[in-house]
Amino acid sequence: MIQVDSLVKEFKKKDGSSFRAVDGVTFEAQNGEIVCLLGVNGAGKTTIMRILSTVFNPQSGSALINGFDVITQGDKVRGSLGFLSGDTGLYARLTPREFIRYFGRLYGVEDKDIESRMLEMATLLEMHDFLDKKIEFLSSGMKQKVSIVRSIIHDPQVMIFDEPTAGLDILSARHIVSFIRSCKDKGKCVLFSTHIMREAERLADKIVLIHRGKVLTQGSLEALREVSGMIDLDDIFVYYVNQTNEEHEVQAHEF
């Protein structure tokens, strides 16, 4: 599971001023649950996921992955985490087999386990034809399948997907969506980010609305509908964004 508490991340700008990309974010994701971070581009989704995958260090707050602290137990966090994003590249000069084996070994998985898991996934995703071709010759759909296998070769308990369907064609995107579902079915804890409302509607058990680094609200789609009195997630999103903007305006008047 994922437990995030009052996470803060600031970036220094060139002119020396700082910018809060993540501003006190708190949420949880249980095992067997799909949680969606929903927000427009630049809302802070990727930054949150990078903190969870130990690429960034937060300034304050805490985050636990499978009970491990992202700041102090980085290696254990990475070991129990699968990470996949829509625009990750692959090593063009390796074959899928070598590529997957490389990451399997970095995760410390035994060679025979790597092989058996790879074969199992390859059958599932129909990858046998291109397992030994160089990656540079593969189509984007094939590459995405390779990335999928790479992300779960160490059988992680927690899966993080950062805009997993961004830049993919419809068929490849469908592979990803069904893969996310299968992770849930296996009892894994899944966190994914998107700016596409439909994707969130279809997949998420819980939606966390992120805007300008802050959590606007969170809950199941039903709960959000109930509170806002709206059906469409687009409308719900706009409703919450406007609400915070009004608060800002009120505050501005008071001063």
Added chain:
Amino acid sequence: MNFKKSLIVFRKEFSELLRDRRTLFTTIILPVILYPLLFIGFSAIMSRQAGVIEKRGATIAYTDSLNQRDARSIAMRDSLLAKIKSLDYVTLIPCPKTVQQLYEEKEIQAVITISDSLTSSGLNTYKVYVQHDGSNERGQMVFSKIKTAVKDLEKEIVKQRLVDDRIDPEILSLVDVNPRDTSSSQKKIGMFLGMMMPYLVILLLVTGASTVAADLVAGEKERRTLETLLVSSASRQEIVIGKYLTIITMSMINVVINLISLSFSVRYLVAQTGLETSGVKMPVSAFLILLVAMLPLATLFSAILLSISTFSRNMKEARTYEQPIMMVSMMLGMVSFIPSIEFSNLLAMIPVINIALLFKAVMINEYTLAQLLITIFSTVLLDVVAIWITVKLFATESVLFRTEDDASLKSMRKSGKQFFTAQNGIIYFALALGALYYLGGKWQGKDLMSGLLKTQLWIILLPVLVTIRIFKQKPLEVLRLKLPKLKVILPVPFIALSATVLVSMVAQLINLIYPFPQEYMEQLGGLFKMDSRPWVLFLVVALTPGICEEVLFRGFLFRFFERYGGTKAIIISAALFAVFHLDPFRLLPVFLLGLLLGYLTYRSRSLISSMLSHTINNALAIFLVTYSSKPWLKPLMYGEDEIRYWLAIPALLVLVFSLRWFHSVTKSDMEISECAE
């Protein structure tokens, strides 16, 4: 830190690199085919060509312009002609009327004219003029053939005459200089290799490392694979070490393959040309020492290039940043070509140079254990620092995820049509440099003193003011001409004095490594001696440049590059400042000074700070040269203009403290804007 994971990274990177055709070609295939092609092919062509030229033969026309037409002269002429005629592949023809035309049409390769003259003692001497084309090989060959033939004949005749006059012909070689070279051919070859090898090895190490380094991190950023690697179980340290090993291995492979291929080619060349090399062997120990010394250097280059690769956003940027590193290391490597340089313990502490000189010393078997240890130790020390920096860089988010669209770039695009663009800055600088070179040089050649003054006022200062006027800028604002607060000015003299001492020490070090030509030193010394009145010198050499050059570099040119950020503007303006001095020997010292002056102005927002510092700097130089002979200055100086090295320590302390002082009394942009809010 799990070394096994570093090895996994290493193995993957290595096998991936071997699949890259470009890397494979430059590190392995190219050297294997390049040297044989270069040496064997070249030597074959050369020797073939020489034979071909000779066999093509030559036609030589002759005339005589003898003054004495007695029997003796005519006999002399005939025997000369006969001698030349007897040469192989030579046709001798009497001079036709159209000789010049034939010569120009290359029908004739040489025209010889024989003349004679009578000395006061009644001896008839002869001259053979050989008209030939010295720029072409055939002409050279004909000339040398004729010369040898004539000289041979001369010897015979003189000898005969001495015998006729009953003088022992041995008198011709009464005193002979007979060299007995005690150096073994081993040492001679060692000397040659000692000169060539360091440069070659350093060049190969750095090119080998640079072909792969850019790919390993900047390449991963570009291909968007880096994040995947970072979220894997391997720690950043493990990744860095794995990649680091890859670069070291590739650069060592590059060197080894090159050297093997080179040595085979040289051997072949030696066998072909029949050079005397019997008994010459490179001792195994020398090679072992070279290998031991080469490894720290390879690791140093690898670490530097890896940190560049880590810092860069993409491969292209990495390659750009690699260029200066390659240039500098090649220049440092060339130190082994300097014939008189002594490998001292001091030089053994200077990176790259120490390895180059150690190689040379090992090759002629003249090195001490101390030198070996100091060299290796100082390089390893630097290595550790470089690796530590790389690991730190790799763990720094802002470096690893440096992105294109930061705020300063955006503001730059917005103000694209402004006057202060880098392009305009470079154009202005080029014009000023041209004016300095042509006009300034001319003026200073006529009269140094007035020439310098005119250069400062008419080339450096005036055009800036005119340009500002034409483009309707506000001069005081653009040039930052405003009085700073007293507390800001107070630390400046301390900074200026200590920095001057340190910068001249850098110049002294450069002088030690690349000795300045005597002529140059005299010229520079002359600058301070052109007038004996100190206040005149102060005015012309210190105050005027302090004002005019600051207006141009820290005031005006600085503005053109400020949009790229203060740091970049400081660096670029300092570089232009260094180039403007048109003096390769002072490039680095002037650059360092430029950095400091740029910082002073930028941080205090007032050109007055750097004007003051610049003036003090030049004044101190005048002072040292003027009073160097006084006894009270002696304890601080070696000879006329070298500052004693121990002064570096107090100077460094003063500099650090005064800079911190200056820093604390000035504010950064951010602090200023906060105050404004």
